[in-house]
Every structure is written in structure tokens, then in C-alpha cells.
Amino acid sequence: MTLSPKQIDVLNNAQEASPHDVLGMHPAKRGKLSGLVVRCFIHGATGCDVVETATGKSFGMECLADTGLFEVFIPRRRKVFPYQLRAHYGSGEMRQFFDPYSFLPTLGEQDLYLFNEGNEHRIYQKLGAHVREIDGVKGVAFAVWAPSAKRVSVVGNFNHWDGRYFPMRSLGSSGVWELFIPGLKEGELYKFELLDQRNHLRVKTDPYGTYFEAPPGNASIVHGTRNHAWGDQAWMEQRAAGAGTIDRPISIYEVHLGSWKRQMEDGGRPFNYRELAPMLADYALEMGFTHIEVMPLAEHPFEGSWGYQVTGFYAPTHRFGSPDDFAFFVDHLHQRGLGIILDWVPAHFPRDTFALAEFDGTHLYEHADPRQGAHMDWGTLIFNFGRNEVRCFLVANALAWLDRYHIDGLRVDAVASMLYLDYSRNEGEWIPNRHGGRENLEAIDFLRETNRLVHDYYPGVLMIAEESTAFAGISKPVADGGIGFDFKWNMGWMHDTLSYFQKDPIHRKWHQNELTFGALYQWSENFVTVFSHDEVVHGKNSMLYKMGAWHIPEKAANLRALYAHMWGWPGKKCLFMGCEFGQSHEWKYAGSLDWDLCQYIDHEGVRLLVKDLNHLYRNEPALSSSDLDPAGFRWVAAHDTEGSVISYLRQEKDEKTLFLIVGHFTPQTRENYRIGAPRRGRWREVINSNSEYYGGSGLGNGGEVHTQDVEADGFAQSLALTIPPLSTTIFKWSAE
Structure with a gap:
């Protein structure tokens, strides 16, 4: 025996920080005799042999401890040779396999250097669990970052979840631990068992895990991400060819997969990824949407978080199938001509003890000081964006979704909470930056780096910020000093417009500025005009029930007028599921949308209007290609506060096509209402939200109206309109 009793005790108690120095095959001496020593630690084995793979010669091993620790000294052999272990068990079973401790590290110095520097953009290909073949031997390579751990082991069914049996190798100052386990395959459940500096055991899921089992187990599952045979090449080429052309029709249908339809x-079970793909594609195409935005699908243990408290940042949630099923879902949408945008949550993470929180016994991923590391509103933890390895984890995470699953855009959640150190904090509850300011400089640098790399690696992918403040330059390119997003949600327009429509029509004349103020900042950013899930939860009421009216038909009329105004207003479009047919109650994540409401005209009419608005928007460049150009918008009149009437123009650059949008938001009918027109001739009534087809009274202008040579609103000619109550009407003029 070449091990001392103390060394044996260290192994038996799982406190060996350098297992590859003890286990495996090593040159050794017994007295004056040189040779090789082989040691192994095998759960449940009653005996073990070393088998030389080249000759088949075996060497019986001595049992040093009944925990399964074995050793053999092979004299007069100085050169390490390939071998296997043959383990014997009390049941008579015998297994022969390669020794995990006979393999060199699977990560190189360059990998580790770039990771510690924060510049390994594909670190997800190195850390985590990956099926590999090394020296002709198939198995799984495990790697995890835990710089303050005293010992890290891989545990799973394959070693009875006992951290003594697969301790990992520390790769020095990198903080990374690594182990290749031959013979393991896809489907194995595993976790990492860590011994921290206070000798407390922590059992953690893999931060880079690609698949997870359901709670309460939450184990990581070995799973490849290249199993799906993609068929979306034409889509991907078209997307790359259109890189940089963000001024195109973009109408987004925001969906929570678990409650869209059951x-x-x-x-009442949720549909899975493969079942949802054709149904969702059929519906979105019928409705005229260009993209589907899915609420967060990264793994999360609590369904009530709607996916916003992530524990598996690299894994599509198990709830709807495997990663391969999710790849099918995306591929199907692409082949049907639909883009997919994923909600991404780099702002914070939950405190679940099995995940990132205090990962190695220290505040590894989060700030140690709660004034920087604790989110006051959500009870979650905030990433330490200034730490290179944490920034690398997050940047690579964004890239991984685009690489592995061909995602077309990321909508970044809670950007405002990342930009400001004093976000939702009182005086004394936050720490100023190095300049004494409130801006979170590290988070800003992280967002810029992420946006720059996404656009460099994946031209045509959209980056969208959910950001509710007046922070300048959110959608300005990084090269020009901005944050680098393509778009920003227009939260100001949403808030003001809803505030207006929630009022009883008799009071709206005092609040016309809520409809017009948005034009003052409309072109300060590239905006998405949005009504999201946040507007129909937590007692805020559904979109239909927000409307300032008593009866459902009047509420529906208000909602139709609002949507027609929304689609006429500059900006890309985004609407949460259920809002398109005027769902009555608030959204509930644990049930299905109330699709049966579509049998009633008050609801189906709203849906038909949204469908027609989408198709009009997609087919008319004047409504989409000028979304981001102030030259494409012009007020006609907004002074009639008593009548609650606004009118404005949308136009192409060549002005060969113009649209006049007229909104009237009282229950009165206005006959011969004169509005100026910039062009003589026929103006076709292409949308009337009061149409009988949509559930209105049908009052309108008979499909078209002609100008009269009567000056109005600064134009030499004008239109004498019949303006229906609680309506938005869209007229089109074209040079024929």
C-alpha cells in the first residue's frame, strides 16, 4: 500500500481537492523498486482489476477500504499505458470500463484564459456537460466554475448521488473544475456537489445545463443541442440578407405557451412544443403577425413566475418537451415564415438554493452587498456584471439561444432595473458608481457588449429592450455611443394612451394631451408600440374591461378604436395573446385563454379588426417603412378637444401613398366633420372600426369620400366626413 491512512481518510471523506494526483495511473516507487501505481474508487465494488487494453493482461487490485478504494502497484513498468478497470460486485455482476482519472483535461489554457478575461463567447461549448469522444472513448465531459470550493464532484444515478466517487480536477487559478467520465450517455441525470470553505455541502444544478428534470428534483440532464436536423436554411439566409433593415413590417404576437391554448x-394539460408549433403558426399567419414573442422559456421551477425567475439559463423548459422538441418548434415557425423572439432575463435570478445563489459558498454570480446584489421588488438577486466570468456567462447565454435554437430576437426584460443603481431603492439603499452617479456602469457595458456581439455574429437578429425610463440612446448603435438595441418598448405611449381610454368619454376632452404628447419623443428611439402581459395582470383588468364605458358593446367599440389608432400610429406593433379578441378577465397563467368568447361579435369583431389591421400594415409601406422616420408622420388636427377628435397622416417618402387616420373618442356621431387633406381626389375608407363586420353600427362614409375645395387645417382642400362614435377610421389616397 502506497497511501497513508490519512490520505485514505481524505478520500473516504470526499475532501481530496486534487483527485487526479491520487487516483488513476502514476509512476511510483515501492522502496527501491520503480513501477506504476493505479488507484480507483468505485461505489459498491467488492473487487477490481486493471486490464491493459493492448494485451488484455490484468492486474488484481488490493482493497484499501470497504468504501470501494482499490490500489495496485505494477513493478518494472515506467511508461503509463492505456487500461480499463474491471469491477466485481457482490451480486456476481462484473463491469469493465475506462478510468475517468486516466484522461487529460478537456479544456485548454486558452479556453480558461478567455473565460477568466470575459471574452470566451462560446463558453457554453466548454463548461457544462458535453457528450464527447476522447482518444476513441465516448463519454461525458463535465466542467463547472466554482473558484472558492474546496472540492467539487459530479453526482448522479451513476454513482448513487455520492460525492466521494467522482471528484473533479481543479484547473488552477481559473476556478474551473473538470472531469471526463467515460461510458456516460445522453439522458443521465446529474448535479454538482460542492464542499465550501466552511465545510458545508452544496448540491447544485449545472449553470450551463441544457435540459432539466421537473421539480422538485431539478437535476440537470445530459443532452446534446445538435440533434435536430434543421430545415430553415431559406429563412436564415433571408434573415441575414435583410440585416440592418429594421424599418420593415414587424407585428409581434406575445404568447405564454402554457396558457395560450390547452x-x-x-x-386541460398544456400542449407541448410539437403540438403547439402548427396551431400557433396557423393562427399567427391567419392574424397577419410577423413574429411570435414567447415569454421566458429558460428553465424555471415556479410556474407562477411566468418564467422570469430563471434557474437554467441555457435550457428550454422541460414543461413542453425536450430541447429537440423546442428546436422543432422554432424550425416549424421559420418554415412557415414566422420569426420568433424570446424573452431573455439577464437582470436577476432567484434565491433557490439548488441553482446560482451562493454557488460555491460565496456570492459568485451575485453581488455580496445587498445594496447592489438584492432586487428590492422581486426578492431576487442581481448579477455582478463587473465580474468577467459572470459577464461571460450572460453574453454567451444570449449567443447560445441564437446559435443552438436559431432565435430571431431577444426581448430583454427589466432593462431599467439594470441601468440604474438606485432602481426602486430609497436613499442609503444603494451605492453610487465610481463617478458618484446612479448609472450602473458595469451593466451598461454588459448590455453594449451583448448587443454588439449579437449583431456581429448573427446579422438580422433583433434586440429589443423593455425599458421604461428616459435613459437616452437605448436604440442608438454602440458605435455612436448608444446601448445598441434595435428597438425599445414605448412604455410612455402605452401608459398615456391607456390612461386616456380608461376615462369616461365625457372627461376625455380634458386629457387630449395624453394622445398627442407621445409625438414629441416618438423619434427619440426606435419604438415598439406595445400592450403586453404586464397590462392585463395584478388587478389592472383586461384590455376590454379597462375601457371607459359601462356596457360590453361600448367597451368593445372603445377597444377597436384604440387598436386602429395603435396600428395607425408610428412604431412596430406588439400585442399580448387574448387582447386581440378582447378577453374579458385578466390573464391567468394556469389556464387557457377564453377562446369560446369568439362566438360573440363583441369579441370576434375585435379579433377580425386586428387581423385586418395587421394585413393592412404588412401590405402598405407607408404604414411600416416609415415607422422610424419623422417625415412619415404629420399631424392634421389635434385641437378639437371638445369633440375628442385627432387626425394625422402617414406617408411614404415619395408621397405617392398617404393614409389619413381619424380618431373620434366620444359616443356622439359627427356629420359633415371637416378635416383638411393634402391631396385632391378620392380617399378610400380602408378601415372603419365601427363597421358592422367588427360589431359596430355600420355608420361611416360608404367606403370612400372625395375632397372639396374648401380650406381646412392648412390645406387647400378638405374632406367632409361622417365620423362614427367611439371609432378610428383610416383613409387611403394614392396617386393613380
Whole structure:
């Protein structure tokens, strides 16, 4: 025996920080005799042999401890040779396999250097669990970052979840631990067991895990991400060819996959990725949307978080199938001509003990000081954006979704909370930056780097910020000093417009500025005009029930007028599921949308209007290609506060096509209402939200109206209109 009792005790108690120095094959001496020593630690084995792979010669091993620790000294052999271990068990079973401790590290110095520097953009290909073949031997390579751990082990069914049996190798000052386990395959459940500096055991899921089992187990699952045979090449080429042309029709349908529609014949279970793909594609295409935005699908243990409290940043949630099923979902949408945008949550993470929080016994991913590391509103933890390895984890995470799953855009959640150190904090609850200011400089640098790299690696992918403040330059390119997003949600327009429509029409004349103020900042950013899930939860009421009216038909009329105004207003479009047919109650994540409401005209009419608005928007460049150009918008009149009437123009650069949008938001009918027109001739009534087809009274202008040579609103000619109550009407003029 070449091990001392103390060394044996260290192994038995799982406190060996350098297992590859003890286990495996090594040159050794026994007295004056040189040779090789082989040691192994095998759960449940009653005996073990070393088998030389080249000759088949075996060497019986001595049992040093009944925990399964074995050793053999092979004299007069100085050169390490390939071998296997043959383990014997009390049941008579015998297994022969390669020794995990006979392999060199699977990560190189360059990998580790770039990771510690924060510049390994594909670190997800190195850390985590990956099926590999090394020296002709198939197995799984595990690697995890835990710089303050005293010992890290891989645990799973393959070693009875016992951290003594697969301790990992520390790769020095990099803080990375690594182990290649031969013979393991896809489907194995695993976690990392860490011994921290206070000798406390922590059992953690893999931060880079690609697949997870359901709670309460939450184990990581070995799973490749290249199993799906993609068929979306034409889509991907088209996307790259259109890189930089963000001024195109973009109408987004925001969806929570678990509650969009459910299989009611099977106990109301959610549909899976493969079932949802054709149904969702059919509906979105019928409705005229260009993109589907899915609420966060990264793994999360609590359904009530809607996916915003992520524990598996690299894994599509198990709830709807495997990573391969999710790849099918995306591929199907692409082949049907639909883009997919994923909600991404780099702002914070939950405190679940099995995940990132205090990962190695220290505040590894989060700030140690709660004034920087604790989110006051959500009870979550904030990433330490100034730490290179944390920034690398997050940047690579964004790239991984685009690489592995062909995602077309990321909508970044809670950007405002990342930009400001004093976000939702009182005086004394935050720490100023190095200049004494409130801006989170590290988070800003992280967002810029992420946006720059996404656009460099994946031209045509959209980056969208959910940002509710007046922070300048959110959608300005990084090269020009901006944050680098393509778009920003227009939260100001949303807030003001909803505030206006929630008022009883009799009071709206005092609040016309809520409809017009948005034009003052409309072109300060590239905006998405949005009504998201946030507007229909937590007692805020559904979109239909927000409307300032008593009866459902009047509420529906208000909602139709609002949507027609929204689609006429500059900006890309985004609407949360259920809002398109005027769902009555607030959104509930644990049930299905109330699709049966579409049998009633008050709801189906709203849906038909949104459908027609989408198709008009997609087919008319004057409504989409000028979204980001102030020259494409012009007020006609907004002074009639008593009548609650506004009118404005949308136009192409060549002005060969013009649209006049007229909004009237009282229950009165206005006959012969004169509005100036910039062009003589026929103006076709292409949308009337009061149409009988949509559930209105049908009052309108008979499909068209002609100008009269009567000056109005600064134009030499004008239109004498019949303006229906609670309506938005869209007229089109074209040079024929």
C-alpha cells in the first residue's frame, strides 16, 4: 500500500481537492523498486482489476477500504499505458470500463484564459456537460466554475448521488473544475456537489445545463443541442440578407405557451412544443403577425413566475418537451415564415438554493452587498456584471439561444432595473458608481457588449429592450455611443394612451394631451408600440374591461378604436395573446385563454379588426417603412378637444401613398366633420372600426369620400366626413 491512512481518510471523506494526483495511473516507487501505481474508487465494488487494453493482461487490485478504494502497484513498468478497470460486485455482476482519472483535461489554457478575461463567447461549448469522444472513448465531459470550493464532484444515478466517487480536477487559478467520465450517455441525470470553505455541502444544478428534470428534483440532464436536423436554411439566409433593415413590417404576437391554448380533452394539460408549433403558426399567419414573442422559456421551477425567475439559463423548459422538441418548434415557425423572439432575463435570478445563489459558498454570480446584489421588488438577486466570468456567462447565454435554437430576437426584460443603481431603492439603499452617479456602469457595458456581439455574429437578429425610463440612446448603435438595441418598448405611449381610454368619454376632452404628447419623443428611439402581459395582470383588468364605458358593446367599440389608432400610429406593433379578441378577465397563467368568447361579435369583431389591421400594415409601406422616420408622420388636427377628435397622416417618402387616420373618442356621431387633406381626389375608407363586420353600427362614409375645395387645417382642400362614435377610421389616397 502506497497511501497513508490519512490520505485514505481524505478520500473516504470526499475532501481530496486534487483527485487526479491520487487516483488513476502514476509512476511510483515501492522502496527501491520503480513501477506504476493505479488507484480507483468505485461505489459498491467488492473487487477490481486493471486490464491493459493492448494485451488484455490484468492486474488484481488490493482493497484499501470497504468504501470501494482499490490500489495496485505494477513493478518494472515506467511508461503509463492505456487500461480499463474491471469491477466485481457482490451480486456476481462484473463491469469493465475506462478510468475517468486516466484522461487529460478537456479544456485548454486558452479556453480558461478567455473565460477568466470575459471574452470566451462560446463558453457554453466548454463548461457544462458535453457528450464527447476522447482518444476513441465516448463519454461525458463535465466542467463547472466554482473558484472558492474546496472540492467539487459530479453526482448522479451513476454513482448513487455520492460525492466521494467522482471528484473533479481543479484547473488552477481559473476556478474551473473538470472531469471526463467515460461510458456516460445522453439522458443521465446529474448535479454538482460542492464542499465550501466552511465545510458545508452544496448540491447544485449545472449553470450551463441544457435540459432539466421537473421539480422538485431539478437535476440537470445530459443532452446534446445538435440533434435536430434543421430545415430553415431559406429563412436564415433571408434573415441575414435583410440585416440592418429594421424599418420593415414587424407585428409581434406575445404568447405564454402554457396558457395560450390547452388540451381540454386531456385534463386541460398544456400542449407541448410539437403540438403547439402548427396551431400557433396557423393562427399567427391567419392574424397577419410577423413574429411570435414567447415569454421566458429558460428553465424555471415556479410556474407562477411566468418564467422570469430563471434557474437554467441555457435550457428550454422541460414543461413542453425536450430541447429537440423546442428546436422543432422554432424550425416549424421559420418554415412557415414566422420569426420568433424570446424573452431573455439577464437582470436577476432567484434565491433557490439548488441553482446560482451562493454557488460555491460565496456570492459568485451575485453581488455580496445587498445594496447592489438584492432586487428590492422581486426578492431576487442581481448579477455582478463587473465580474468577467459572470459577464461571460450572460453574453454567451444570449449567443447560445441564437446559435443552438436559431432565435430571431431577444426581448430583454427589466432593462431599467439594470441601468440604474438606485432602481426602486430609497436613499442609503444603494451605492453610487465610481463617478458618484446612479448609472450602473458595469451593466451598461454588459448590455453594449451583448448587443454588439449579437449583431456581429448573427446579422438580422433583433434586440429589443423593455425599458421604461428616459435613459437616452437605448436604440442608438454602440458605435455612436448608444446601448445598441434595435428597438425599445414605448412604455410612455402605452401608459398615456391607456390612461386616456380608461376615462369616461365625457372627461376625455380634458386629457387630449395624453394622445398627442407621445409625438414629441416618438423619434427619440426606435419604438415598439406595445400592450403586453404586464397590462392585463395584478388587478389592472383586461384590455376590454379597462375601457371607459359601462356596457360590453361600448367597451368593445372603445377597444377597436384604440387598436386602429395603435396600428395607425408610428412604431412596430406588439400585442399580448387574448387582447386581440378582447378577453374579458385578466390573464391567468394556469389556464387557457377564453377562446369560446369568439362566438360573440363583441369579441370576434375585435379579433377580425386586428387581423385586418395587421394585413393592412404588412401590405402598405407607408404604414411600416416609415415607422422610424419623422417625415412619415404629420399631424392634421389635434385641437378639437371638445369633440375628442385627432387626425394625422402617414406617408411614404415619395408621397405617392398617404393614409389619413381619424380618431373620434366620444359616443356622439359627427356629420359633415371637416378635416383638411393634402391631396385632391378620392380617399378610400380602408378601415372603419365601427363597421358592422367588427360589431359596430355600420355608420361611416360608404367606403370612400372625395375632397372639396374648401380650406381646412392648412390645406387647400378638405374632406367632409361622417365620423362614427367611439371609432378610428383610416383613409387611403394614392396617386393613380
